[in-house]
Amino acid sequence: MEALGINLPFLLVQIINLLIVYTVVAKWVVGPVGKMLTQRRETIAQGMEDARVAGEARANAEEEAAKIKAEAQAEASKIVSDATERAQSAGAEVKAAAEAEASTAKDKALANVEAERNQMLGDLRGQVAALAIAGAQKLVGEVLDEKKQHALLNDFFAGVKDGSVVVLADAGLKGDSAEVTSALPLTDSEQDLVKKDVLDKSGAEAVSFLVDPAILGGLVIKVGDKVMDGSVAGKLEGLRQNMR
């Protein structure tokens, strides 16, 4: 203890000194500062409260004004809307008659165009088949059974083989309506075949046929919200993916 410099009198002096300092600090520092802090907090809280009350009063006044204004506006807009309505109903009748006429004309024109396009594509089909056979003959150098070749090409365009639709072979499609897309228009017998098959397998009630040359060949069948892609374009795409 001696070597550490601890001695009792000095320790006691220090303790007494600490008590004196405590009294001084508690009375003259902590007391006033604490009072000041609480006062300041109260002042700030009071100020916030005043501001809040004033804000409320202003909000009330504003609300009142807004209400009066809104009423006036509602009345004005009602008058205007009445007038507009009357004018519109007169105008609308005229317009509706004109529009109905226009739309029937348009529909007719569209149907004509569609039929014409399908007709042209159907004609094209025969020519494509002949060209393809000629090309194949040239390439292969021998004449296959022409009938068989026609059948092959028909399969290519119609996606039909041995009397059933290829795409549907192993797909459990269910839905109310089916949509069949082919590259070229199907012949009536093909349509019948496809329709029968689709109706059998999917339980759909109606089948509609579309023509989209972009799929190149085969069929794309959409039943309900499912699409079976049996098109040549789709197969080529799949091939491309595989070869990457």
Next chain:
Amino acid sequence: MSEVKNEERTWARWVVLAAIIVGVFLFTGLGLGIKVIMPEVFLPGEALSETPILGIEGFYLTNTFVGMIGADIAVLLIAFFVNRGVKSGKMALDGVSGAIEALLEALENMTEGTAGKWTKDIFPWFATITLLVLSANWLGLLPGVETIGFIHEGHGDYAVRDLGFVQTIWDYGEGAENVHIEEGHGASVVPFFRPVSTDLNFTFALAIVAVLMVQVMGFRALGWGYLTKFWNTKHFFDKPIFGFIDFGVGLLELVSELSKILSFAFRLFGNLFAGAVLIFVMGSLVPVFVPAMFYMLELFVGMIQAIVFGMLTMTFMAQATQSHGDHDEAHA
């Protein structure tokens, strides 16, 4: 706006540069080549007088005693200025008292978060200890502290040099002619002023009072029930094994209260004493510029230790006021 700032910064830069140049001139071979000596380190406060105060044996006027007076005066000045500032009726104080107010506000918020409704009783101790230790620590960083004092001959390693109006101890270096100092029989300086935190009496006094007041707070909050923290026989008979463990833990709590005193006292003393020695050593090794950085470190350490001492006291007091053990709630 930015130009003014730049000017100020340039000004400060020149001052630092000038100080470095003066240091280089004074302490290296390029200029005067004064050798900075490593002062002798005393652990206890050194006596300034030969006769004990009031004739009590072993009770001398030591330089740490002077340090205590200095710290007291600093606290009194703080109290005076804060009081005057508050009386002036401003919303916020300015100057030094403003800094004190900001410090106290932060400390009070901390106390409120920990102690809750006992803040009014606990906070004055927190503030007292923090302010007193802070002034004691920072007074030790003033120039002249621990360097100006009596020259004590026959004790130390350096020769005395007379500069006319004042004497100093001087390192003539090895092998200097006509200066012969026998090892341990030269002179050393006994400074007039040493920060009181480097005296174990002060730190022990603070620690003892703090731990005592922790017990007082405990009794005030819980009455005699506070003693069950140390003598825990509540479950001694109905749950033999755990009851015994609880009893043992209670006794350990008693030991931990005693070790709190030691840890409080030696933490403050160790940090401040080590800081003083660090500055001595660094000053004697690299006298130019480097000590400034260590002075900054000591400024930081002094504040941290003051706040830590106060905060630990506050935390222990807050713990003592809370009912210990969850058994009470279970039975209530």
Next chain:
Amino acid sequence: MEFSVEAATILGKLIGAGLAMIGAIGAGAGIGIVTSGAVQAMGRNPDAAGNIQTNMILGIAFAEAVAIYCLVVALLILFVVG
């Protein structure tokens, strides 16, 4: 060179003081762990930074106490014993 008791004493004191300070390793690691945890917590929940900082300083103070004990022992060996 003959054996001198004083030299051996000084040697022992210096080595002992150096060894005593080894304990500061633990305190250093402890302070590092405390600070790392506190900084992570502050990063996750910046609103609680003040509270975390308070507790961090408390934890650092406790960890540092160990180093201070070492320092005190070293100082005792250097300046008080013998």
